Amino acid sequence: MGAKDLVDEPELVQLLSPEGRRIDHPRYSLDIGPDALRGLYRDMVLTRRFDAEAVTLQRQGELGLWASLLGQEAAQIGSGRATRPDDYVFPCYREHGVAWTRGVDPLKLLGMFRGVNHGGWDPNENNFHLYTIVIGPPLLHAAGYAMGVLADGADTAVLSYFGDGASSQGDVAEAFTFASVHNAPVVFFCQNNQWAISTPTERQTRVPIHRRAAGWGFPGVRVDGNDVLACLAVTRDALERARSGQGPMLIEALTYRMGAHATSDDPTRYREDAERREWEAKDPILRLERHLTQEGHADDAFYAEVAEEGERLARRIREGVRAMPDPDSAAMFRHVYADGHELVEEEQKRFADYQASFEEGN
């Protein structure tokens, strides 16, 4: 398969081998102590546990849908942990791990998948924008936001996520144009998980996606997306570049969507299990675990403790979701406009009257 060739490109930045060994890289170094390493491990495990719980909750009918990040923990935790609180992040809809690094309560991510809202957190609280289902637009929002940062003279960076499928949308190219012409402080982070629902990456592009950047005059780099250290180092570098006025950059993190596209999807219809098994060997969590164990940075007690924390998190999520109230009918009308709108008010009133009349027995 074409995608294979792309995987074995020599230019892939890797700082941690699948066996858990640290690798030196001429450009990207990472000085990181045991505490921080354990922190990344914990982030990934908790994110995965949360994600698994969401899948279960969907099966139980508590959620209408769930888009699992299984397999992409390193790409998301590594890049997310590279951000500073004042940075601003634009996700698509699968960035649960990034949300975690931004301090967004995972429970809040579930509202839209349960169907009680279209976006359950305040983007301004953690500088983590709402999930955007339509593929393409948020990259332009990121470029515009970064243009604003530039005008403010702030040393803030913007991090904008997209997928391999998304790379085909015209909006992505336009975002590259605006960002590069303005030299705006935005890092475009592509999680190439090799699939866009059933469509493999080679139906979107015949060369690695990071190469797009050169055509706009900014750097593009490919990183091992299952290597949390490489993702952290490369993203940190790119964000720092952006903050220091050197403009945009494109990072392509090569990873793999281990699960279905979403709970409604059945990947056995379109891909071989062998491919999945191959990627299991490159599991991002296992890799860091091996490293921690080999280096003596973590022991069974630590792993047990993290696992236990995961269970507590899962419990909280489970209970939180079940307790999540349905919105009242008026919510449909409530935030359509900031300054009000005659028609919306009229429709809301008419609907309320209708409902009331109905309750009185029509």
Added chain:
Amino acid sequence: MGAKDLVDEPELVQLLSPEGRRIDHPRYSLDIGPDALRGLYRDMVLTRRFDAEAVTLQRQGELGLWASLLGQEAAQIGSGRATRPDDYVFPCYREHGVAWTRGVDPLKLLGMFRGVNHGGWDPNENNFHLYTIVIGPPLLHAAGYAMGVLADGADTAVLSYFGDGASSQGDVAEAFTFASVHNAPVVFFCQNNQWAISTPTERQTRVPIHRRAAGWGFPGVRVDGNDVLACLAVTRDALERARSGQGPMLIEALTYRMGAHATSDDPTRYREDAERREWEAKDPILRLERHLTQEGHADDAFYAEVAEEGERLARRIREGVRAMPDPDSAAMFRHVYADGHELVEEEQKRFADYQASFEEGN
């Protein structure tokens, strides 16, 4: 200015110096005899004469608007003459020289600028598509057409024109994606005339446009757009590549819009005359004329004859435009649908009745 740096890039393909000397190029050779050279000269002169006549006709009120190609004759004649009759060409709205090479009667180009139609020729007659005012869409039509050629197994190529400004449109990137993923036989030809109305190229991109291609895995090349031989050779090569199954290619022809964007535009508001004068020295027609004269391929009699032919053409155009009838009102309704539409028929009838009643004195 940024654009300047781009001009002096070493990679520019040139086969004829501004002084009229032939230049050897390691990759692009062109074996061309005096007859063909004189033919190219004639094409350029007649195109320019026609164009000048159209500007005059606009000033006289015979046309509502005209978009002059002045300065871009070499880019258009060179690339257009590289096509075969069975190739299919998608212009934007300024490709009067390309239309000429395809055998479209120049008179037919004037209908839309006069306001009697939105497209006055049959695209199937010369495989030259209608002008498309909206910037971006035709590149996707070209990619799709080329996908059809591929499915037909035909050895036809598609040539798709766009401007430096157009390069920012998302549709252009999407066209690159579809063309490259399908390895479709389409050549994207960018006339970088350094301006999009008042917007200079450096507001669209900070690197030469031809470099975009590499990010999609197909070749991009920059050619001296005022060098008709280079444009011919490079385009011929790219079309042949496409026909022989090697897929898409991007050509950026570096040229200059000598005139206003369109007759409604006043370039003195936004650009220096010095820039224009600089480019006058690189005039595409003058350059070939010098060559022809230096090589003894043409004498005053030839030049006079071509000039005379130009006058005859101008006269025919002038008379043709003035004789061009206004459409009847029913034309508004006539081709909205191929298979008819109840509402259109009803509106057409009602309008006819209304007009009739009106003529009877209401």
Added chain:
Amino acid sequence: MVSQEMTLAGALNASLRRALEDDPKVRISGEDVGRLGGVFRVTDGLQKDFGETRVSDSPLAESGIVGTAIGLALRGYRPVVEIQFDGFVFPAFNQIVTQLAKMHARSLGKVRLPVVVRIPYGGGIGAIEHHSESPEAYFMHTAGLKVVSPATAEDGYWMLRQAIQSDDPVIFFEPKRRYWDKAPVDTSVAPAPLHKARVVRPGTDATLVTYGPTVRVGLEAAAAAAEDGTSLEVVDLRSLSPLDFGTVRASVEKTGRLVVVHEAPVFVGPGAEIAARVQEQCFYHLEAPVLRVGGFHAPYPPSRLEDDYLPGLDRVLDSVDQVLAY
């Protein structure tokens, strides 16, 4: 007569299969239409049987999907493209409105674009944002397009065949919450021309005009009203552009009362046009104002509220009561 039970999705699939068999120029493309057979399985098995050239997965780019379909049509093909969900048609809006709709007129009839754009639309399936919308009004307002929507499996089968045979671009709206509804389909003979409305239940007291997903709601309302002794006539428009206004008028002239039902937002929506024309052309026949039951002037809500948002049985009957009260 060869009549078979089919779901709407199955009928559409059979229709596409038949079109691929009959006409070598038919091409199917869209996101995930190949191996997966589309997220609703409407193209299930077609790539396997007709190959990757004729049934092909597109890059994730709707403008590209429609734009290349236009190019293919210029080359003589008859593309049928799928937009995965209603809310994702907007990246293609420029290609549809400025190119697909206008090229025939622009070319003075020289260029025909027999392109079908299939769009699963409407709510009721408990989906997340952008997966439940009814954007048909945008397309109705656009001259040069034809806009249709089947409500039943048989209409799905035949209307899609007719749309593919049409030399005009057709926006083909498929009521996604009815994909799994089963009904007999006679594949031997078309029940009606593409752009004819149909009286699906005759009645005398008031008319319900609707289409697509809410035809069933209309029929249920008529059944409920019948129990109260009210006779409703239900008209399935089937075609939204052109609109078969003659059928609507005939019904309103008989009943004198009209309720228009659709999921699309009411404000400047399909029902506005119907109400405007009915009041104009049936002025002296109307016993009551035309009422509209449809989407509110608000984004389609989170799924837990969609039952409130969608025009259901009770809201329809409420409006029927109102027109009958005049």
Added chain:
Amino acid sequence: MVSQEMTLAGALNASLRRALEDDPKVRISGEDVGRLGGVFRVTDGLQKDFGETRVSDSPLAESGIVGTAIGLALRGYRPVVEIQFDGFVFPAFNQIVTQLAKMHARSLGKVRLPVVVRIPYGGGIGAIEHHSESPEAYFMHTAGLKVVSPATAEDGYWMLRQAIQSDDPVIFFEPKRRYWDKAPVDTSVAPAPLHKARVVRPGTDATLVTYGPTVRVGLEAAAAAAEDGTSLEVVDLRSLSPLDFGTVRASVEKTGRLVVVHEAPVFVGPGAEIAARVQEQCFYHLEAPVLRVGGFHAPYPPSRLEDDYLPGLDRVLDSVDQVLAY
């Protein structure tokens, strides 16, 4: 009172200048809005006086223009973007419909997008294809947007200021063939709130409801009708979403007859909504059906035919005669 003669284009320019002076967060962008001052000179001189950061030429990409404006708004700016011509708004349609319109609701009110999208619209200037369209119906139908259109220089000045101050996204339609119309502008006090309609000529026999470029047509029709002894009331809607329906209703209740005039295509157009609401809410007041005069279900024609296409004096008076004949 400081009243000055201004063209509409001049008034819009003065309004933008004032907004830039008053609020450092105001940003202007669009194609050629900088040095050139826009193809209609509405932003003339602003880049010179406020710098390239605050008034900046965009790359040629409408989705990018609106998409980055959304990003700027998220960062606390108040962007005012120009779409060069009506027919070029469609590449931005996805950003406008799925993002700009919906983000406030999506965020449960946490995110405000005070973005103004200025669009010169309408015909009558002898232009080529895509330069004379009236696409306002698409935006009216889209919840989350506000849609307005001034008809005079004074409204141009004030409505643009109010639009920029609005915390909701506003699609601001500028009647391009009226750019050069001169009228007095009082820059000291706003004549009305942004979303109020205005009776621009009182009358008793029939009502003309219109907006933007055809307000002048309406007034001319009223003047002509007056000579024949017919008293027409002319309502300038000013705001299309929200629609100040109260003003329309009050007029129709008085006159009993209504003609709606606009350049936009009639089919599923703005007038359809007005007719539908009027027949619903003024059922017993209507002496005649509501008639609509507007664009045909056809692409905007080549300019030599635009006088036939546009709703001119004669077509309006013809419809007035019709409603008076009832």
